[in-house]
Amino acid sequence: MTFLSDVWYVAWRELVKFFRAKVRVVVTLIQPLLWLGLMGNVLEGFTKSPYVQQMLGTSSYLSFMTPGIILMTVLFGGVFSGLSIVWDRRIGYLEKLMAVPISRGAIPLGKMLAAAIQGGIQVLVIILIATAFGVRFAAGPLGVLLILLVAMFFSSILSGFSLALAVRVKTQETLMAVVNFLTMPLMFTSNALFPREAMPGWLAAIAKVNPVTHAVAPIRELTLRGWDWGAMYPGIAVTVGLALAIGIWAQWTFRRATAE
Amino acid sequence: MNNAIEVENLIKVYKNGVRAVDGVSFSVHEREIFGFLGPNGAGKSTTIKCVIGLLRPTSGTIRVLGADTGQDPGVVKRNIGYAAQETAVDDRLTGWENLYLQGRFYHLPRAEIRRRGEEVLKLFGLWERRNDVAGTYSGGMLKRLDIACALIHRPRILFLDEPTLGLDVQTRKTIWEYIEMLRGEHGMTIFLTTHYMEEADALSDRVAIIDRGKIVALDRPGALKAGIGWDLITVRFSTDGGELGGLLSALLALPEVREVRETEDGIYRIAVERNGDRLIPRIVRLAEARGIGIHSIRLKRPTLNDVYLHYTGREIREAEGSREELIRSRVMARRIRR
Ligand SMILES: Nc1ncnc2c1ncn2[C@@H]1O[C@H](COP(=O)(O)OP(=O)(O)O)[C@@H](O)[C@H]1O
Numbered sequence: 001m002t003f004l005s006d007v008w009y010v011a012w013r014e015l016v017k018f019f020r021a022k023v024r025v026v027v028t029l030i031q032p033l034l035w036l037g038l039m040g041n042v043l044e045g046f047t048k049s050p051y052v053q054q055m056l057g058t059s060s061y062l063s064f065m066t067p068g069i070i071l072m073t074v075l076f077g078g079v080f081s082g083l084s085i086v087w088d089r090r091i092g093y094l095e096k097l098m099a100v101p102i103s104r105g106a107i108p109l110g111k112m113l114a115a116a117i118q119g120g121i122q123v124l125v126i127i128l129i130a131t132a133f134g135v136r137f138a139a140g141p142l143g144v145l146l147i148l149l150v151a152m153f154f155s156s157i158l159s160g161f162s163l164a165l166a167v168r169v170k171t172q173e174t175l176m177a178v179v180n181f182l183t184m185p186l187m188f189t190s191n192a193l194f195p196r197e198a199m200p201g202w203l204a205a206i207a208k209v210n211p212v213t214h215a216v217a218p219i220r221e222l223t224l225r226g227w228d229w230g231a232m233y234p235g236i237a238v239t240v241g242l243a244l245a246i247g248i249w250a251q252w253t254f255r256r257a258t259a260e
Numbered sequence: 261m262n263n264a265i266e267v268e269n270l271i272k273v274y275k276n277g278v279r280a281v282d283g284v285s286f287s288v289h290e291r292e293i294f295g296f297l298g299p300n301g302a303g304k305s306t307t308i309k310c311v312i313g314l315l316r317p318t319s320g321t322i323r324v325l326g327a328d329t330g331q332d333p334g335v336v337k338r339n340i341g342y343a344a345q346e347t348a349v350d351d352r353l354t355g356w357e358n359l360y361l362q363g364r365f366y367h368l369p370r371a372e373i374r375r376r377g378e379e380v381l382k383l384f385g386l387w388e389r390r391n392d393v394a395g396t397y398s399g400g401m402l403k404r405l406d407i408a409c410a411l412i413h414r415p416r417i418l419f420l421d422e423p424t425l426g427l428d429v430q431t432r433k434t435i436w437e438y439i440e441m442l443r444g445e446h447g448m449t450i451f452l453t454t455h456y457m458e459e460a461d462a463l464s465d466r467v468a469i470i471d472r473g474k475i476v477a478l479d480r481p482g483a484l485k486a487g488i489g490w491d492l493i494t495v496r497f498s499t500d501g502g503e504l505g506g507l508l509s510a511l512l513a514l515p516e517v518r519e520v521r522e523t524e525d526g527i528y529r530i531a532v533e534r535n536g537d538r539l540i541p542r543i544v545r546l547a548e549a550r551g552i553g554i555h556s557i558r559l560k561r562p563t564l565n566d567v568y569l570h571y572t573g574r575e576i577r578e579a580e581g582s583r584e585e586l587i588r589s590r591v592m593a594r595r596i597r598r
């Protein structure tokens with residue numbers, strides 16, 4: 001029980017600061033509006049072709065793209081989670097966390113939880129905006145809830161990775177460099193924004209193993225078609241499994257690296 | 261008397277090969293204010309971090325309230341409070357939020373945090389500003405908030421690493437008063453490090469002088485200073501030197517006097533073996549008997565600085581100013597970034 005409380009209060013600290021930084025809140029809400037509004041409209045024309053419609057599995061590019069935007073948003077949010085560790089180390093707060101009787105593993109888990117909650121809020125906003133633009137989520141309100149959960153687990157994969165990395169890295173610049181090096185390729189070698197059928201063979205092969213592709217599958221299923229567990233469970237299993245594994249790894253790096 | 265802390269043969273070698281603590285042994289009694297005095301880089305912070313379990317010692321044994329820091333880190337952590345050398349306050353949280361979070365990390369119930377929090381914030385003069393973001397606090401307020409956070413769970417031992425570093429004289433005095441009150445009213449054991457000798461002198465029951473990772477002396481400040489074995493009496497005569505010869509040899513003949521030396525024209529420094537105060541009337545009488553006038557007379561007792569000099573051959577203040585400026589500018593930079 002105290003472990004859960006420790007995790008929650010590590011997260012609480014991040015969330016209080018998140019909501020206090022009003023500009024940050026506004027930006028995180030406007031960003032999906034831009035993505036959906038711009039990209040969705042620009043590319044809408046190309047779904048007129050029946051061939052493309054067949055590839056996308058829908059006649060609305062916006063509906064196809066919304067799951068991709070959801071994942072892209074939590075991905076970019078999650079990867080920055082590690083920055084807070086670098087910052088905490090610099091101001092001595094990390095040492096303070098080491099000196100109090102909390103479990104060290106609660107530190108990365110708390111920060112992952114905070115990133116997941118922030119991501120969840122963004123996802124809700126995206127879903128609202130998408131609905132306003134005419135996207136209909138086939139699986140209904142419960143489906144939206146499941147989308148939210150999958151997105152939050154996906155966020156934890158990225159935040160856990162970034163946090164584990166941040167334990168070793170001493171400067172924000174280094175962390176940013178590594179993280180940027182990974183995120184863009186991760187996004188664009190997946191089928192989040194473009195269907196795999198439209199990719200050249202080598203890219204489609206990469207896309208097949210990309211975790212973003214796995215996470216997008218159940219979300220797209222729920223958005224375009226509705227409830228089909230058979231189509232969803234591999235993606236859900238991979239996403240949740242990866243999130244758990246990375247959560248354990250992040251805890252392990254914290255326990256180890258801090259007992260100098 | 262029970263020992264709150266027992267350290268035997270502590271050695272800490274960092275990964276880069278720096279031997280920061282090199283065979284240190286000491287014990288701290290319960291309800292004692294124990295001072296760790298030494299220049300920058302002496303190994304004070306490293307020692308604290310080993311004692312409270314933030315660093316793993318290379319070798320040596322450490323017991324805190326009877327528990328082994330390596331084996332029972334939880335017991336140690338729950339019973340101590342620690343305010344690091346660098347003030348670790350989250351400046352985007354309010355003073356109250358900082359304190360509340362700390363209470364939560366010690367698993368205190370909400371009502372208890374509210375009660376204790378109000379008490380310590382009022383004690384430290386921060387209650388009115390509790391709902392302001394800590395980034396708006398002055399350096400002294402941040403330090404006080406940091407110490408308040410370390411007190412929220414009523415620790416039995418409080419570790420303060422250079423609690424007044426870079427603070428102005430007024431704030432420093434206030435913090436000294438808090439420290440004395442914590443020991444006096446709450447019976448807390450306090451382990452504090454400092455490189456200000458006046459601080460060690462004014463606060464500590466006992467002082468360990470640490471230099472290059474080794475304790476070179478450990479005793480009550482008075483005993484340490486007495487151990488130096490001399491007081492200096494500086495006399496300025498108002499008569500010119502012609503008739504002084506007789507007086508000077510009479511002074512040298514006194515058993516307590518070790519040396520008489522003229523420093524400037526008409527100013528003499530007399531080194532005596534302790535209790536210089538009692539010698540002053542005799543010096544005055546001897547001078548009067550010879551019709552020699554005394555313009556002024558001054559007694560200088562050894563300070564901890566002299567003690568430090570005595571044991572290490574160096575001044576404790578060497579190259580210290582630059583570092584304080586560095587720390588100040590860092591605090592400033594942090595503010596500006598907000
Ligand atoms: N994390 C570290 N890694 C390597 N060397 C260190 C580290 N921390 C301190 N040192 C070195 O250990 C010595 C003692 O440092 P410290 O304990 O901070 O001294 P003090 O607190 O008395 O100023 C110094 O030479 C310092 O440079």
Ligand SMILES: [Mg+2]
Binds near residue numbers: 305306421422
């Ligand atoms: Mg230090």
